[in-house]
Amino acid sequence: MTSAEQAWQDFRTAREAELVQPHGWLTLRGFHWIPTEPGGLEGLPGTWSTDGQEARVEASAADGLIVDGEVVDGVSTQTVAETARVPWLTCGDVEIELLRRGGRLAVRWRSETSADREDFTGVPTYEYDPAWVVRARFLPAPEGRKVDVATHRPDLRQNLPAPGDVEFTLDGQPQRLTATNIKTGLSIEFHDPTNGTETEAWRQLKFDDPDEVGHVTLDFNRAINMWFAFTDFATCPAPSDGNTITVPVRAGERRAHG
Numbered sequence: 001m002t003s004a005e006q007a008w009q010d011f012r013t014a015r016e017a018e019l020v021q022p023h024g025w026l027t028l029r030g031f032h033w034i035p036t037e038p039g040g041l042e043g044l045p046g047t048w049s050t051d052g053q054e055a056r057v058e059a060s061a062a063d064g065l066i067v068d069g070e071v072v073d074g075v076s077t078q079t080v081a082e083t084a085r086v087p088w089l090t091c092g093d094v095e096i097e098l099l100r101r102g103g104r105l106a107v108r109w110r111s112e113t114s115a116d117r118e119d120f121t122g123v124p125t126y127e128y129d130p131a132w133v134v135r136a137r138f139l140p141a142p143e144g145r146k147v148d149v150a151t152h153r154p155d156l157r158q159n160l161p162a163p164g165d166v167e168f169t170l171d172g173q174p175q176r177l178t179a180t181n182i183k184t185g186l187s188i189e190f191h192d193p194t195n196g197t198e199t200e201a202w203r204q205l206k207f208d209d210p211d212e213v214g215h216v217t218l219d220f221n222r223a224i225n226m227w228f229a230f231t232d233f234a235t236c237p238a239p240s241d242g243n244t245i246t247v248p249v250r251a252g253e254r255r256a257h258g
Helices: 003-019 115-119
Strands: 028-033 039-041 044-050 055-059 074-078 085-091 094-101 104-110 133-140 146-150 157-161 164-170 173-181 186-190 203-206 215-219
Touching: 028 044, 044 104, 074 085, 085 104, 157 173, 164 215
Parallel strands: none
Antiparallel strands: 028 104, 039 044, 044 055, 055 074, 085 094, 094 104, 133 164, 133 215, 146 157, 164 173, 173 186, 186 203
16 A cells, blocks of 8 residues: 555545544534524524524523533523534533524534434545546635635525635646635535536535645545535535536545435
């Protein structure tokens, strides 16, 4: 095994360990936008509302909501930045997080475990192939450029930072895709002809910042399914308009469910 293939195996081990964590992406149980008028949320105790800046829950001790180790007997408030999520409350073995998407606040909750987590046997992948490690040019965009994209949720669009494009060639065909910076670095969200049959509706590839001559390395062996492949309570952004690779990308993760 080459050092590159070993690095890929290590990447796969870390990737699947993240998926099977307690209260992880295989244990999500619900999602609600928080209403502007106080009201209940199905599946959760308490009365919930938001003024657009902060989220607010009012509960009695009997409701069993806990924040920072203390039982909520009154009001608890929390806020979060756009595209981020933050743990807020617990209720028994359930963790409740606050997130902001498209300027709106929502809560999402996770159990310690689930049938999906207990039955998980790994994500299908294509075999590692060094031919899918591609050198690309990074073309910086005007400062502050953003792109408006659809998401996994039909009631949500997001406006994402798009600091540049990547240009490269696959199978003799030129490709140019918009790169985004959703949370923790550069990525491309892309379609390709394998979608819907061999792979999910779209995939994501993260990559490092450009080097001193403006190039990046795209290792499609590390293309991953976004969280919507594992839970319907995800808010994953779809590819930017035009982010379709014209040749089948038979590298990285395959469809998660057959």
